[in-house]
Amino acid sequence: MKPADSPQNTVDKNMLGVFRYSRRAIDLVWKTSPALTIGLALATLIAGVTPAAMAYVGQLIVDAVVAAMESYKQDQILHYQTALNYVLLEGMLVLVIAAAQRALTAQQAILQGLLGQKVNLLILEKAQSLTLSHFEDSEFYDKLVRARREASSRPLALVNKTFALLQNAISLSSFAVLLWHFSPWALALLVCGALPSFIAEAKFSGDAFLMFRWRSPEVRQQNYLETLLAREDNIKEVRLYQLGDRFLQRYTEIFIKLFKESKRLILRRESWGFALGVISTLVFYGAYGWIVSDTIIGAITLGQMTMYLLLFKQGQSSVSASLTAISGMYEDNLYLSNLYEYLEQETPLATTGQVVGPIPNDGIRFENVSFQYPGNDKPALANINLHIRPGHSLAIVGENGSGKTTLIKLLTRLYNPTQGRILLDGLDLLEWEESALLKRVGVIFQDFVRYQFIVGENIGAGDNDRFNDQTGWKKAAELGKATDFIDELEQGYQTQLGRWFRGGQELSGGQWQKIALARAFMREDADILVLDEPTAAMDAQAEANIFQHFQEHTKDKMAILISHRFSTVRLAHEIIVMEHGQIKERGTHESLLEQQGQYAHLFTLQAQGYK
Numbered sequence: 001m002k003p004a005d006s007p008q009n010t011v012d013k014n015m016l017g018v019f020r021y022s023r024r025a026i027d028l029v030w031k032t033s034p035a036l037t038i039g040l041a042l043a044t045l046i047a048g049v050t051p052a053a054m055a056y057v058g059q060l061i062v063d064a065v066v067a068a069m070e071s072y073k074q075d076q077i078l079h080y081q082t083a084l085n086y087v088l089l090e091g092m093l094v095l096v097i098a099a100a101q102r103a104l105t106a107q108q109a110i111l112q113g114l115l116g117q118k119v120n121l122l123i124l125e126k127a128q129s130l131t132l133s134h135f136e137d138s139e140f141y142d143k144l145v146r147a148r149r150e151a152s153s154r155p156l157a158l159v160n161k162t163f164a165l166l167q168n169a170i171s172l173s174s175f176a177v178l179l180w181h182f183s184p185w186a187l188a189l190l191v192c193g194a195l196p197s198f199i200a201e202a203k204f205s206g207d208a209f210l211m212f213r214w215r216s217p218e219v220r221q222q223n224y225l226e227t228l229l230a231r232e233d234n235i236k237e238v239r240l241y242q243l244g245d246r247f248l249q250r251y252t253e254i255f256i257k258l259f260k261e262s263k264r265l266i267l268r269r270e271s272w273g274f275a276l277g278v279i280s281t282l283v284f285y286g287a288y289g290w291i292v293s294d295t296i297i298g299a300i301t302l303g304q305m306t307m308y309l310l311l312f313k314q315g316q317s318s319v320s321a322s323l324t325a326i327s328g329m330y331e332d333n334l335y336l337s338n339l340y341e342y343l344e345q346e347t348p349l350a351t352t353g354q355v356v357g358p359i360p361n362d363g364i365r366f367e368n369v370s371f372q373y374p375g376n377d378k379p380a381l382a383n384i385n386l387h388i389r390p391g392h393s394l395a396i397v398g399e400n401g402s403g404k405t406t407l408i409k410l411l412t413r414l415y416n417p418t419q420g421r422i423l424l425d426g427l428d429l430l431e432w433e434e435s436a437l438l439k440r441v442g443v444i445f446q447d448f449v450r451y452q453f454i455v456g457e458n459i460g461a462g463d464n465d466r467f468n469d470q471t472g473w474k475k476a477a478e479l480g481k482a483t484d485f486i487d488e489l490e491q492g493y494q495t496q497l498g499r500w501f502r503g504g505q506e507l508s509g510g511q512w513q514k515i516a517l518a519r520a521f522m523r524e525d526a527d528i529l530v531l532d533e534p535t536a537a538m539d540a541q542a543e544a545n546i547f548q549h550f551q552e553h554t555k556d557k558m559a560i561l562i563s564h565r566f567s568t569v570r571l572a573h574e575i576i577v578m579e580h581g582q583i584k585e586r587g588t589h590e591s592l593l594e595q596q597g598q599y600a601h602l603f604t605l606q607a608q609g610y611k
């Protein structure tokens with residue numbers, strides 16, 4: 001890695017440009033709800049000006065009381081009306097401030113929900129536009145995890161802090177106007193007293209962010225261990241091999257490492273916070289003494305003293321609240337940089353390609369196709385040449401890791417060839433419009449998805465346009481030989497599958513595979529059908545039956561089958577044998593047997609196994 005690209009440098013750059021995300025966060029909140037944003041601003045304004053008004057009314061009360069006391073001494077008549085009016089006014093201001101605070105809290109809570117949903121949608125929508133290789137890249141995956149974990153609450157946090165800052169700034173300006181009369185120096189003192197705390201806050205929030213970024217891989221490891229220790233699909237093996245204690249220990253070791261770092265940061269942050277807080281307290285009490293002595297010598301009235309003390313106290317807490325808000329904003333910005341880093345991840349341009357090829361019915365051609373996975377130094381496929389015509393079936397055999405699945409990933413454009421090209425009906429796959437291309441392909445991978453939905457939807461997932469087509473489900477289930485067990489389920493096609501949700505029913509491996517096959521049959525319009533070992537959990541006879549049946553129902557289509565079972569493979573029109581990413585042998589079952597090569601060898605081995 002070049003030094004310029006190191007994570008440290010990226011982070012430094014982010015720290016510098018970190019405030020650029022504030023505006024975008026506010027934008028996001030505004031777009032989520034203009035009405036609520038305006039409501040927040042109004043409530044903030046009211047909550048901002050009321051404290052100064054209260055301090056001022058406080059002064060009026062004290063001065064009115066002192067004046068009333070003096071008049072009472074002179075004429076023995078009670079003059080309490082003015083003072084009581086001011087008391088009433090202060091009471092009303094208390095109500096106003098309470099209402100403004102409640103309005104702020106309510107609006108923030110409502111916005112929080114809306115914004116969380118909006119940001120999560122942005123994250124998930126982005127995930128849809130990424131390529132498979134993004135998901136296989138651990139660094140990118142970290143970004144996604146970080147974005148999902150933190151960022152959905154951060155934009156509002158940032159906006160709330162911006163408003164808190166505004167509220168404090170408004171309060172402070174109004175305090176400043178009143179304090180100025182006492183002494184401009186008092187104002188300066190107020191600001192300087194709180195400054196050291198701000199610098200410390202900003203530094204520590206930066207440190208917290210760096211820690212958060214560095215931790216991501218460890219946190220992912222911890223999450224993974226959690227799924228191993230607490231998810232039904234893993235627990236079986238973990239129990240039987242008695243791995244629980246080992247995994248728990250790993251989990252704890254990661255925690256201890258992370259906890260040590262957190263503890264150190266918390267302790268440093270809080271001790272610095274205390275030390276710098278002492279400075280602020282000293283400043284405050286210095287000013288207190290100053291105001292008291294000015295009152296004793298009669299430079300200011302008792303009412304003014306009350307007001308200044310209040311202003312000073314509230315002013316000081318406003319300054320430190322603003323500074324904390326600023327450093328908090330800095331922290332939110334750092335976290336948000338994660339979100340935008342993820343959202344700005346480059347995605348391949350949506351191809352506005354063609355929807356038909358120049359040579360209809362030409363089928364699929366691989367021309368000198370080679371492919372290397374990003375980050376791998378060995379090619380997964382090298383110089384593949386193939387032609388599959390409509391109405392023909394191709395079986396791919398080869399040892400583990402020989403490149404069979406990779407070939408399918410290229411054919412379905414999950415990856416693009418690093419060399420050569422793949423044509424469908426005479427048109428390069430890259431030039432096809434994505435949805436037109438995908439409509440023509442139906443694939444069931446060996447690790448097909450077991451949707452925790454009802455049976456029918458698990459089948460309907462094969463054709464998005466007919467997702468809820470109940471007649472379609474039944475037809476496809478019949479073709480996938482799945483009807484016998486579906487009919488036995490209490491709620492038939494409405495049965496919830498999997499264990500994640502209440503009442504879910506778990507199926508056997510073979511039953512799931514039948515569901516997956518039915519899903520492939522659901523894709524009636526697709527003319528390229530690919531089965532990548534989805535029948536491995538069935539016995540050899542059942543697999544052969546299914547493939548035969550599959551071929552009969554896909555007569556004018558192209559069918560591609562990956563299997564390790566020669567009893568099925570032999571049924572295909574053409575067979576290729578792959579080794580180290582290359583096609584080593586090709587032909588029909590009979591011609592390959594005649595060649596006496598690897599196919600013949602493997603076939604005989606397997607046939608002997610069945611004897």
Ligand SMILES: Nc1ncnc2c1ncn2[C@@H]1O[C@H](COP(=O)(O)OP(=O)(O)OP(=O)(O)O)[C@@H](O)[C@H]1O
Pocket residue numbers: 136373374376380398399400401402403404405406407
């Ligand atoms: N996502 C990936 N990233 C990097 N390398 C990969 C990836 N997937 C597969 N490979 C590598 O590419 C090679 C071919 O893998 P592929 O999955 O195509 O084999 P396969 O023939 O389908 O194997 P199997 O019979 O075990 O399913 C292997 O060496 C594998 O390590």
